[in-house]
Amino acid sequence: MKIYTKKGDAGDTGLFGGGRVPKSDPRVAAYGEIDELNAWIGVARAWCARDEVLAALDEIQRDLFAVGALLATPNPDRRKGGKFELPGERVEALERRIDGWQEDLPPLEAFILPGGGRTGALLHAARAVCRRAERAIVALDADDLPDTLLPYVNRLSDWLFVCARWVNQEEGVGEATW
Secondary structure (H helix, E strand, O other): OOOOOOOOOOOEEEOOOOOEEEOOOHHHHHHHHHHHHHHHHHHHHHHOOOHHHHHHHHHHHHHHHHHHHHHHOOOHHHOOOHHHOOOHHHHHHHHHHHHHHHHHOOOOOOOEOOOOOHHHHHHHHHHHHHHHHHHHHHHHOOOOOOOOHHHHHHHHHHHHHHHHHHHHHHOOOOOOEO
16 A cells, blocks of 8 residues: 555545545644644653553543544544544543652742753654644644544643653753753
């Protein structure tokens, strides 16, 4: 099977479940942001040496494929199978990990400049892309998305921030404040 189809050469793309839209469509932009976020998380995984974080990043990447599939399939009747599921338990899992890491971290007393060690800096970059993706999803103003989608993406950016802080601390890299 060839990777290229030539179907998008005129500037449009197909959605899951049928239909074509311009590549500039807000829905395409939103799942494109999720795709970029997933790529940044992949880069962070490539540099991460913490097994606990690696396992969580793997789960998150799988969740982000579900988010992308949900965004790329505007007709809920076409969302068949487990790959379109983003249960509330995934949001709760992010919250539990955030709470656990925060117990190990010094309280925030100032803004943290994004950076630190290599993995921490990459997680901060992923966090910024996550916030952009969240804004793109909100701009859709779509009523076909599950109630868990926005809370998941919102919580994920918090998770990435706290994870970056925790990884930096574990690697002995201090935080620069503003």
